[in-house]
Amino acid sequence: MDFKKNKKIFKSVFYIILELCMIFSILYILKYCYDIYSIKKESNLLNEIAVENTVEDENIEPQNTENIEKQDDIKEVKTERMVKVEKLQKDNSDIVGWIQIENTNINYPVLQASDNSFYLTHNYKKQYSINGSIFLDKDYIWSPPSSNLLMYGHDMLFSDLMKYTNKSFYDKNPNIRFTTDKEDAEYEIIAVFYSRVYYQNEKNVFRYYYFVNSKNEKEYNDFVKNAKKASIYDTGKTAKYGDQLITLSTCAYHTKDGRFAIVGRKS
Numbered sequence: 001m002d003f004k005k006n007k008k009i010f011k012s013v014f015y016i017i018l019e020l021c022m023i024f025s026i027l028y029i030l031k032y033c034y035d036i037y038s039i040k041k042e043s044n045l046l047n048e049i050a051v052e053n054t055v056e057d058e059n060i061e062p063q064n065t066e067n068i069e070k071q072d073d074i075k076e077v078k079t080e081r082m083v084k085v086e087k088l089q090k091d092n093s094d095i096v097g098w099i100q101i102e103n104t105n106i107n108y109p110v111l112q113a114s115d116n117s118f119y120l121t122h123n124y125k126k127q128y129s130i131n132g133s134i135f136l137d138k139d140y141i142w143s144p145p146s147s148n149l150l151m152y153g154h155d156m157l158f159s160d161l162m163k164y165t166n167k168s169f170y171d172k173n174p175n176i177r178f179t180t181d182k183e184d185a186e187y188e189i190i191a192v193f194y195s196r197v198y199y200q201n202e203k204n205v206f207r208y209y210y211f212v213n214s215k216n217e218k219e220y221n222d223f224v225k226n227a228k229k230a231s232i233y234d235t236g237k238t239a240k241y242g243d244q245l246i247t248l249s250t251c252a253y254h255t256k257d258g259r260f261a262i263v264g265r266k267s
Contacts, residue, residue, distance in 0.1 A: 049084040079184045086181040097180040104160035112136040131156045146213035149246040158250035164192045187246045187264030190237040193230035197257040217241045227263045239265035
């Protein structure tokens, strides 16, 4: 009797555990779907902002060039994207720009905080989000500008960076677009590479994630040289001292604490 009773209890416990596992699995799937929905909604954010009195993104030609004295005024005309970024900043001053890469899902606001941890777990509304945001390194200085716009993002947001492991994709999509309220710029990709977070006692390694502002020309040139050397293919492009750089970094799983990075120079 005791055996049958214990067997019955065991079965009951087993089915309860099984049901709990199913419930947790369903909740996980629902959470994942919600995360995907949130990401897609955020990537469409810029399209939902209404603006007036702006020029077309790709057409900033002056309408009247008869008087050359008007050229300085023309340079100050903001593109629609720049005005939209300006509007977003009214809701959150931590928004420093918008990044987009053609034929990828990368089309998001870029945040900058006083530390490099807050936006790992918060969205552009400062709400908790396991996916976090794409954010600019806290040490980047805007005026005068630092050498390298070093940006981080979880793989949920930056997963499409991995498309650049295929050179044919790079050949068709060689540029990164980064828009602030001050300029709408493109960056030509010069290097694509795998890396990892190195231990402090490791010597002669390329810690690209420390480079934000070069102390001198040698440090700048060393960064470019090491990025080109680490690149998984030759882009045929490089940068010279004084060129503004951009580096996009995300997690990769080729090794423990792996990273994948793309470096570009301002066109």
